[in-house]
Amino acid sequence: MSWRSSFRCSKFRHVFGKPSTRDHSYDGVPITRSVHDNHYCSVNPCFIAVVTECAGGGSFLVLPIHHTGRVDPQHPRVCGHSGRVLDVKWNPFDDHCIASCSEDCTVKIWDIPVCGVQQNLTKARKTLIGHSRRVGLIEWHPTAENLLLSSAYDYKVLLWDVSQAGSVLRHPVRVVLMPVYHRYPSDMLLLSVSFNSDGSRLAVTSKDRRVRVLDPRTGKILQVSSSKSHRANKVLYIGSLKMLLSTGSSPWNHRQIVLWDPDDLSEPLYEEDLDGSAGVLFPFYDPDTNMLYLAGKGDGNIRYYELSTEKPYINFLTEYRSLLPQKGIARPGRERLARYRFTLSFQSGVFQEDLYPMTAGNQAAMTAQEWLSGINRGPVLMSMKPGTRVANPYPETPAEKGLPIISLEAFLEEQLAYQDAKYLREVSDLSGWQPDETQIPLWTYCCTPHCCEPAERPPPTTESELLQAFYRQQDEIRGLREQLNQKDARITQLELEIKNTRNNMRATF
Known part of the structure; x- marks a missing residue:
């Protein structure tokens, strides 16, 4: 054995781990008893997902990062699979999108609400049907948007573009590996x-x-x-x-x-x-x-x-x-965001570039079509220092038009107001929209079922009241969004009613 010096320059010689207290951990989660060699959990800056044990199908739990403490045994779950869930992975470019694979031979793409899962989620945004046996591994592409790799026990490795139209996808964009002449070698x-x-x-x-x-x-x-x-x-x-x-x-x-x-x-x-x-x-x-x-x-x-x-x-x-x-x-x-804010709070704003270097951000470097055509690009890096503006090295990428610069403040703003970042892209132009100043404030509500006048209430004073007010606001936003999505059908219906009313008046006179 060659001699190795015991003295070495390193800034991590004194790194150590410390267990969280019960109040800052997740207690009572019914973890799966499957013996499959996988992680069974996945985490991003907003949520933690854990595969759980259940009868008659497969499910996993999605909890907000701040939702620590004891978990309710009846907490709503993502339970759309008919077999055990074997792997879950968050989309690296969308903190509210998660993929799961199961023994039911399918891969599903789920949209997690901004406020978390408030009721059992059974309908997936996409269902990928291309394997004939249980799917054991899934992995998102690190730089291309909407590309997901899946591997199953039918000896096939498929690459999917989950941005394709339709709720059910049966044909992958690439077949990476598959059996030849119905032979199933162990290397597959x-x-x-x-x-x-x-x-x-x-x-x-x-x-x-x-x-x-x-x-x-x-x-x-x-x-x-x-x-x-x-x-x-x-x-x-x-x-x-x-x-x-x-x-x-x-x-x-x-x-x-x-x-x-x-x-x-x-x-x-x-x-x-x-x-x-x-x-x-x-x-x-x-x-x-x-x-x-x-x-x-x-x-x-x-x-x-x-x-x-x-x-x-x-x-x-x-x-x-x-x-x-x-x-x-x-x-x-991107876990260093919370750690960096903790460090700044105790070091009076001193920024340590050696401990917080440029890191991979939450923006894709290219589209799936660009990668499939043969283009290779590294991840888009973001700075951890507040106020630092970093030029996007791939400004011509269609996926990043309108997002030429990435910074820590921009990332935090996106996470704290995700509904503005995620849903305003889906609606029509709202540049002429003006807020209704007569709208009921967040802290007013109707006391009786038949009350017409809103009753004022003081602002929330506890965390529980604040969460209840937040959930009420999310329900209102969800209802308004549904009305906005149905505006075309409603306009057509009103025009038809006006036309019928005019015809009836003409027939009467």
């Missing part, structure tokens, strides 16, 4: 998938426990690893360092982490045996800090590493230990 059944930073390459692990690098547009296999010294289970692209990382086991059944050169999988760059446990190791990588997190299903610890381009490439930092075993793991995207 995928255990894990990972796109590189611009989505031009796809790394997969298969049932034969090898790592492969594919061209996702054509399905052509570019590199294949050897399974003699490492049996891979999960794979992850380390885009900023141009490496691949896989977790699995050695010939002696020791859990391993292995680093690869994605252009040459003949020999690994680095191997390390961890322990003799049997649980699957899930890797999570933070490209902004080059930190790697390893969490095993059934384990009570999470290991932290720092990756670099210099040997030995990977350096152990520390680990978080808990007495409770882990069932599912998820890493939030």
Whole structure:
């Protein structure tokens, strides 16, 4: 073994994990008892989704991030699948859109209301029907809008454009892998998938426990690893360092982490045996800090590493230990927003660029059609510093017309007033619309069922009253939006009534 210095310059040597208190955690969630090797949860800056146990179908729970504490056992769920839900993934460019796959052989795209799921959600926006057996994996494209990859136990890997018209899609835009002459080799059944930073390459692990690098547009296999010294289970692209990382086991059944050169999988760059446990190791990588997190299903610890381009490439930092075993793991995207606001509040506005570098934003770099035509683009980066304006490197992209600059303040404004960002695009031009100043304020309501005059009430003083007022406002907005969507039919109906009235008057005189 080569000598390794114990002294190394790092700004993450003292990183540590701390469990949340009961008031700031989610208690009472009926987590699924499925043995499928998946995360079973997904999180974004607005919501957390957890696959739950249920009888007679499949469902998952969607909770707002701030909805901590004990969860009501009868809390509404997303329950449109007829089989167990096996994977859920949030759309990286729409915090209110989530995809789910199930044992019922379908993939569904759901729209989550701004105020969360207030009643059982059974109708999906899109249903993707292209697999003949259970769908075990789904993954959104990292830079192209509306592209979703699905892998199933029918040995097919399909790429869907969910922006296509129709509520049911039966034909994918690309078939990445599929059986040839009805043969089902083990290398076609995928255990894990990972796109590189611009989505031009796809790394997969298969049932034969090898790592492969594919061209996702054509399905052509570019590199294949050897399974003699490492049996891979999960794979992850380390885009900023141009490496691949896989977790699995050695010939002696020791859990391993292995680093690869994605252009040459003949020999690994680095191997390390961890322990003799049997649980699957899930890797999570933070490209902004080059930190790697390893969490095993059934384990009570999470290991932290720092990756670099210099040997030995990977350096152990520390680990978080808990007495409770882990069932599912998820890493939030753009999670540094909350942490950054916390830091500023205690450091008098001092901005630390080394801790908060440019990060991938919530805007797509291109459309699905542009990527399918052969264009490759990296993610659109956003600044974490308030007031900093960052020029969009792809201003000509149709998906980003009208959004030439991305900043932290713009992102926060979009999240706090999402109905303006999401729904005003769907209605007609409202430039001439003027607000009705006689409209009932948020804090007034009718006390009796037959009351015609609104009764005034003081503003909400507690969080519960504020939430109730917020939900009432969302119901009003939803009703007004439905009326606005039906305006054309209502106008046609009124014109027909006027015409009939005139004809009757002429017949009378």
